[in-house]
Amino acid sequence: MxxxxxxxxxxxxxxxxxxxxxxxxxxxxxxxxxxxxxxxxxxxxxxxxxxxxxxxxDKEALYLAVLEATYASIRTAEKSLDLTHRDPEEGMRELALFTWNYFLKHPEFLSLLATENMHQARYLKRSDKIAAMHSHFIGELSDVLKRGEATGIFRPAIDPVSVYLTIAALGFFYLSNRHTLSTIFGRDLTASAAVKAWGEHIVSVTLASIKA
Structure with a gap:
């Protein structure tokens, strides 16, 4: 066989x-x-x-290949947003919603991130591909923020990494803790209406943190 x-x-x-x-x-x-x-x-x-x-x-090399493919998937999907040619405010809104919806559709992504963080990025540090993937993405995000700054929509000298951390953190925390938080607060955070509302909240917080 x-x-x-x-x-x-x-x-x-x-x-x-x-x-x-x-x-x-x-x-x-x-x-x-x-x-x-x-x-x-x-x-x-x-x-x-x-x-x-x-x-x-071996197993370690396979695990690293999985991590690289997982990051490549979200970075590739983000390219469809075409941030370089979008109105800055619209681009930021779409990025926030895209990230939230990607997390919702790809729970395996969040699981793998949690696993690798438990290992303090031990395996990810071995990759010679990850830095290039994220450098390109941060470059596009930086361009959107600078164009928004030039038109007076966004505050000057905004750190693109901080902006992305805000978006990702709001989505990751909600999804990673939605069951415990639903129990604690007596509110079903898994309900479709709650999930949709949180997506809009991420957009509002993100824009409020960068607008002039």
Whole structure:
């Protein structure tokens, strides 16, 4: 059976690579780095450990590949906003809503971030791709803020990293704690109306923090 899987996988290496990466993303998101099992990843991908090691080397390298692919996905999706050609205020609103909605649609992203933060970014620090991804994004955000400053809409000398941290923090905290906070305050923060309202709140807070 194993030989058949290896032979079949070799016929379509791109598909096998993608299947392993997708399976690993699910496994690491669900169980963290320590709890994830290579056997389980191989089973999810309908391949075997030999193929997994062939494509990714070992568990640590596979985990790093998952992290890089996860960040690449959100950075790639953000490009559709075309911030460079948008009105500054509209661009900031769309970025805030995009980030919130991306978090909602990709809980695995938040799970992987939580896992890597527990490791103090031990594996992410090994990446030679992450810095370039985020440098481009921060450059676009900086351009939007500077154009807004030039027209008198935004305050001068706004730090783009701080702006993004504001957006991400408001979304991440809400989603990471929505069940406990719902219980504490007796309010269903998972309800669609509450979720939509929080998205608009993120927009309001973000714009209020940068407007002149």
């Amino acid at each position: 194993e030989k058949q899987l290896v032979k079949g996988a070799s016929r379509n290496p791109k598909r096998t690579h993608a299947a392993i990466l997708e399976a690993a993303t699910d496994e690491f998101a669900a169980h963290g780095f320590g709890g994830a099992r290579v056997d389980a990843i191989a089973a999810r991908a309908k391949t075997n450990k030999r193929m997994l090691y062939h494509y990714f080397g």
